[in-house]
Amino acid sequence: xxxxFRRFLAIQVGAGLxxxxxxxxxxxxxxxxxxxxxxxxxxxxxxxxxxAGEYGAQFxxxxxxxxxAALLSALIEIRLLSSEAEKQELDKSDDFARRMAFMRQxxxxxxxxxxxxxxxxxxDDVRANYDxxxxxxxxxxxxxxxxxxxxxxEEAEAIIKQLGExxxxxxxxxxxxxxxxxxNGGDLGYFTEGQMVPEFEKAAFALNPGEYSKEPVQTQxxxxxxxxxxxxxxxxxxxxxxKDRVRSVLVREKYIEQVSALRDTAxxxxxxxxxxxxxxxxxxxxxxxxxxxxGSEGEPAKAE
Numbered sequence: 001x002x003x004x005f006r007r008f009l010a011i012q013v014g015a016g017l018x019x020x021x022x023x024x025x026x027x028x029x030x031x032x033x034x035x036x037x038x039x040x041x042x043x044x045x046x047x048x049x050x051x052a053g054e055y056g057a058q059f060x061x062x063x064x065x066x067x068x069a070a071l072l073s074a075l076i077e078i079r080l081l082s083s084e085a086e087k088q089e090l091d092k093s094d095d096f097a098r099r100m101a102f103m104r105q106x107x108x109x110x111x112x113x114x115x116x117x118x119x120x121x122x123x124d125d126v127r128a129n130y131d132x133x134x135x136x137x138x139x140x141x142x143x144x145x146x147x148x149x150x151x152x153x154e155e156a157e158a159i160i161k162q163l164g165e166x167x168x169x170x171x172x173x174x175x176x177x178x179x180x181x182x183x184n185g186g187d188l189g190y191f192t193e194g195q196m197v198p199e200f201e202k203a204a205f206a207l208n209p210g211e212y213s214k215e216p217v218q219t220q221x222x223x224x225x226x227x228x229x230x231x232x233x234x235x236x237x238x239x240x241x242x243k244d245r246v247r248s249v250l251v252r253e254k255y256i257e258q259v260s261a262l263r264d265t266a267x268x269x270x271x272x273x274x275x276x277x278x279x280x281x282x283x284x285x286x287x288x289x290x291x292x293x294x295g296s297e298g299e300p301a302k303a304e
Contacts, residue, residue, distance in 0.1 A: 038079035146186035156216030156223035
C-alpha cells in the first residue's frame with residue numbers, strides 16, 4: 001500500500017549520510033549552561049548536544065532525563081580518560097595525530113551539512129514537495145470491514161442464518177470468530193486493494209456499506225462472514241505527520257547534489273581497480289536513488 005512514496009521516503013544514500021542527523025543536533029554558541037565539571041573542566045549543554053548527535057543512537061531506548069544522564073555520564077568518562085591520556089603524553093603519538101586529522105574532517109563534514117545542506121531546504125520547499133505528492137497521488141478506495149472466521153462452511157452458514165434472524169454481527173464475532181479480531185467484534189479497520197487475500201478482498205469490495213456476505217467466503221484461513229461498515233476514498237496523511245520525513249528526503253537529495261557537484265570537479269584517484277569498481281557502483285546507486293526520489297510517481301506516506 002502506497003509503495004512508491006514510501007520507497008521515496010525510505011531511500012538510502014550511503015553511510016556518509018549518517019552524519020546528517022548529527023549535524024541537525026549539533027550545539028549552538030548559546031548552549032553555555034554548565035552541567036558538570038571534571039577536575040575543573042566544564043561540561044556544558046552545548047557539549048551534551050554534540051554528544052547527542054554523536055552517541056544518541058546508542059541511547060535511543062532512553063528518554064528525557066535518563067538519556068541526558070547517560071550522555072552526561074559518557075562525557076564525564078571522556079573527560080577523565082582524555083585527561084589521563086594527556087598525562088601519559090598519548091596526544092603526542094602519530095596514532096593520535098591521524099585520529100585528530102580524521103575527526104577534524106568528520107566535524108567539518110557535519111558542520112557543512114548543518115550550515116549549508118540543511119539550510120538549503122526551506123519550509124516552503126517541504127510544503128511544496130508534500131503538495132506535489134498529494135496532487136500526483138491517484139485516488140485509492142478503501143473499505144472498513146468486520147468478519148467472523150470459522151473452520152467449516154456449515155458454521156459460517158449457521159452464522160449467516162443467525163444474522164438474517166436479527167443477530168448482532170459484533171456480538172456473534174466476539175462469541176464465535178476464531179481470529180485475533182474477535183475481541184473487537186471482528187473489526188479489521190480500513191484496508192485497500194492488495195492488503196487482504198484475493199478471495200476475501202473481492203467479496204468485501206463487492207458489498208455495500210451495511211451489507212454482509214450471504215454466502216461463506218473461503219480462504220486459506222477458513223470460512224468468513226464479512227460485513228462492510230464503510231467505503232471511502234483514502235485520505236493522504238496530514239502534512240504535520242510527515243513533514244519531518246519529507247524534509248529528511250529533501251536534505252538527502254541536496255546532500256547527493258552537493259557531493260556529486262564536488263566529485264565532478266575534484267581529481268579523485270582510487271589506486272585499487274577492484275575498490276574503484278565498487279565505489280563507482282555505489283556512486284551510481286546514489287545517483288539512481290536521487291533520480292528516483294523526486295516523487296513524480298509517488299504517493300503521500302502513511303503516518304505510522
